[in-house]
Amino acid sequence: MSVARDLMRRVMTTDSGLDARRVALDASQQAAVASSAVASATVVVGAPGTGRTTVAVEAAVQAIEEGAEPGRVLLLAATRRAAGLLRDRVGALTGRTTSAPMVRTPASAAFAVLTSAALARHRPPPTLITGPEQDLVLAELLAGHAASSGAGLDLPDGVEPSTLGLRGFRQELRDLLMRAAERGVDPVGLDELARLHDRPEWAVAARLYEEYLDVTALRESSSGAGARVDPSVVLDEATAVLRDWDERSLRAPRPSWSLVVVDDYQEATAATAGFVRQLVAGGARVLLTGDPDSAVQTFRGAVPGLVGRAEAVPSRDDDAWSGELSAVRVDLTTAWRQSARLREVTREVTTRVPAAGAVRHRAALAPADEDRERGSDGPEDGARVAILPGAAQEVAYVARELRAEHLLHGTPWRSMAVVARSGDQLVSFRRALVAAGVPVTTTGSDVPLRDEPAVAPLLAAARVGAALADGDADPLGVDVAAALMTSPYGGSDAVALRRTRRALRAEELAGGGGRSSETLLVEALLDPDRAATLPAGVRRSVVQVARTIAAGAAAVARPDADATSVLWSVWEASDVADRWRGAALAGGAGAPVPTATSTPSWPSSARPRRSSSACRDRPRWRSSTTSSPRTCPPTLSRRPRRAAGRWTWSRRPVRRVVGGTS
Numbered sequence: 001m002s003v004a005r006d007l008m009r010r011v012m013t014t015d016s017g018l019d020a021r022r023v024a025l026d027a028s029q030q031a032a033v034a035s036s037a038v039a040s041a042t043v044v045v046g047a048p049g050t051g052r053t054t055v056a057v058e059a060a061v062q063a064i065e066e067g068a069e070p071g072r073v074l075l076l077a078a079t080r081r082a083a084g085l086l087r088d089r090v091g092a093l094t095g096r097t098t099s100a101p102m103v104r105t106p107a108s109a110a111f112a113v114l115t116s117a118a119l120a121r122h123r124p125p126p127t128l129i130t131g132p133e134q135d136l137v138l139a140e141l142l143a144g145h146a147a148s149s150g151a152g153l154d155l156p157d158g159v160e161p162s163t164l165g166l167r168g169f170r171q172e173l174r175d176l177l178m179r180a181a182e183r184g185v186d187p188v189g190l191d192e193l194a195r196l197h198d199r200p201e202w203a204v205a206a207r208l209y210e211e212y213l214d215v216t217a218l219r220e221s222s223s224g225a226g227a228r229v230d231p232s233v234v235l236d237e238a239t240a241v242l243r244d245w246d247e248r249s250l251r252a253p254r255p256s257w258s259l260v261v262v263d264d265y266q267e268a269t270a271a272t273a274g275f276v277r278q279l280v281a282g283g284a285r286v287l288l289t290g291d292p293d294s295a296v297q298t299f300r301g302a303v304p305g306l307v308g309r310a311e312a313v314p315s316r317d318d319d320a321w322s323g324e325l326s327a328v329r330v331d332l333t334t335a336w337r338q339s340a341r342l343r344e345v346t347r348e349v350t351t352r353v354p355a356a357g358a359v360r361h362r363a364a365l366a367p368a369d370e371d372r373e374r375g376s377d378g379p380e381d382g383a384r385v386a387i388l389p390g391a392a393q394e395v396a397y398v399a400r401e402l403r404a405e406h407l408l409h410g411t412p413w414r415s416m417a418v419v420a421r422s423g424d425q426l427v428s429f430r431r432a433l434v435a436a437g438v439p440v441t442t443t444g445s446d447v448p449l450r451d452e453p454a455v456a457p458l459l460a461a462a463r464v465g466a467a468l469a470d471g472d473a474d475p476l477g478v479d480v481a482a483a484l485m486t487s488p489y490g491g492s493d494a495v496a497l498r499r500t501r502r503a504l505r506a507e508e509l510a511g512g513g514g515r516s517s518e519t520l521l522v523e524a525l526l527d528p529d530r531a532a533t534l535p536a537g538v539r540r541s542v543v544q545v546a547r548t549i550a551a552g553a554a555a556v557a558r559p560d561a562d563a564t565s566v567l568w569s570v571w572e573a574s575d576v577a578d579r580w581r582g583a584a585l586a587g588g589a590g591a592p593v594p595t596a597t598s599t600p601s602w603p604s605s606a607r608p609r610r611s612s613s614a615c616r617d618r619p620r621w622r623s624s625t626t627s628s629p630r631t632c633p634p635t636l637s638r639r640p641r642r643a644a645g646r647w648t649w650s651r652r653p654v655r656r657v658v659g660g661t662s
């Protein structure tokens with residue numbers, strides 16, 4: 001499932017991917033399922049489309065059909081998205097809504113173990129530190145250091161203190177810290193590694209790591225609730241808890257399963273493998289399915305080599321354990337999703353992937369002709385390669401191919417997908433395809449909510465409004481003004497924006513003034529009355545944005561203001577709800593796809609320099625090194641309400657400050 005599913009994060013399609021047919025297993029698949037019923041460990045290796053997920057699901061379903069208690073069958077999927085799809089698939093096959101086997105990500109299963117342990121000790125359940133929360137802590141730490149020009153951090157030569165304020169830097173840092181934590185490397189250990197390998201940047205990270213741990217510990221001790229668990233260590237903690245369950249004399253029985261199935265084992269980290277090992281030690285049979293050639297999470301610590309190592313016999317030295325489970329290996333032999341020609345292409349590519357272990361799974365063949373119609377649809381004409389001179393031509397080529405396929409061959413839009421190499425590329429593809437009249441949905445986008453093209457301008461307008469209400473002398477930067485104008489709320493394109501500036505400048509000159517068009521635009525956006533006096537041809541966008549900002553400022557000034565009410569006011573003033581709703585209900589194809597504004601193009605000055613009054617009453621904390629106060633994280637919250645026996649989403653905003661994004 002991994003290649004397709006995880007690349008589907010970058011794929012534009014509308015299909016959920018749910019395939020709940022119960023297929024007749026081929027011989028290799030049957031051998032895999034049969035082994036899972038008896039062997040203590042089975043590792044199933046298969047090329048893309050050979051039915052690894054089918055085997056994983058069948059093994060779980062058959063175990064239940066043969067009498068296993070559903071609650072004692074655990075399926076682990078690499079990502080939450082994959083877990084959701086697997087859950088649907090298993091649910092559809094077992095026909096059960098309750099008592100279904102648990103389908104989780106490894107981290108979520110580990111968290112469940114920690115919760116059981118806490119309850120066994122009559123302690124409050126732990127809480128998981130969320131990704132946005134981690135990000136916020138790091139953002140504040142880094143902002144503090146950036147404000148003091150990196151003093152005390154000993155930045156390596158060539159690294160400017162301003163780097164500390166970049167989101168990309170923060171993300172890299174967070175990844176590094178998470179990988180270190182997963183491997184049990186603490187700040188001191190990281191510092192030692194920095195010296196050992198002459199990596200001064202790791203020494204900087206070690207320092208920040210220490211501060212990060214201090215801050216999170218501070219939060220934990222002041223929260224009065226259960227333990228706060230960092231996602232990067234949740235697996236290690238759960239592994240330790242399971243290992244020492246009896247020693248810790250926990251009165252409840254140790255959580256255990258009769259069968260544990262891990263799909264996409266090539267995406268497992270060392271911590272996941274350690275956790276699985278403890279599950280095996282607790283009496284579970286384990287079935288691992290994977291393809292070491294198709295790991296996509298290695299940048300997040302996945303170790304695809306674990307697939308090959310599962311077959312090996314563990315050494316006697318417990319500390320040297322690195323994934324050996326004495327597993328029975330089964331190679332899947334038929335690539336059910338691909339035609340013979342496409343299968344050849346896949347094989348051609350994978351043979352170039354360096355491999356540490358056996359690669360028998362690469363020899364899988366497309367189904368024989370008589371079996372072909374049992375498999376899922378694959379493009380019969382294989383693959384075509386087009387080499388084009390530049391990015392613009394690439395996008396135009398893809399748009400033309402999709403249109404031709406739809407118009408000439410009647411292929412539904414939802415049956416076509418575009419896979420791009422990076423999120424940035426996806427943005428330009430989306431823009432160009434929409435411009436070419438191709439309806440587009442992006443599934444599994446990794447873009448955080450706050451950076452979505454429809455959300456980022458709304459947050460920026462709220463921030464500007466808050467700064468205005470706070471009496472900030474310079475609440476709106478030139479770049480933010482332009483970004484708001486060209487956002488889906490302003491509705492201008494670059495040409496219209498230029499026209500607006502020219503009109504402003506012409507008026508200024510006619511009146512004898514000499515201010516720049518940027519200054520005039522900012523002024524108009526901060527004053528709806530001024531905006532309303534602009535010439536008709538350029539007035540609409542300016543008035544719209546000005547009203548939105550003014551609504552934010554007015555909402556902030558209200559005594560009961562909170563982040564939600566401010567955002568709600570800004571949203572209502574933006575006046576797009578009915579239009580967007582109408583377009584969406586009209587079929588979606590013509591629905592407005594916001595002018596894609598990628599994350600980095602949102603100027604950092606869109607972030608407030610001071611906290612708004614809406615956030616003043618919130619409990620807040622500062623790290624010892626952070627000099628700037630935290631900013632108010634505006635997060636929309638909608639709460640389901642029970643009315644007449646049915647759950648509905650409340651239309652009014654919840655009057656509650658919620659934590660969230662920075």
Ligand SMILES: Nc1ncnc2c1ncn2[C@@H]1O[C@H](COP(=O)(O)OP(=O)(O)OP(=O)(O)O)[C@@H](O)[C@H]1O
Pocket residue numbers: 001002003004005019021023024025026029046047048049050051052053054055336337374375376
């Ligand atoms: N024995 C079979 N007979 C017919 N179709 C099958 C068989 N096994 C799998 N399929 C079909 O092949 C497709 C791929 O199966 P599945 O998703 O289980 O493979 P996978 O190896 O997990 O793929 P991925 O490359 O997405 O990880 C599905 O549509 C599935 O229904």
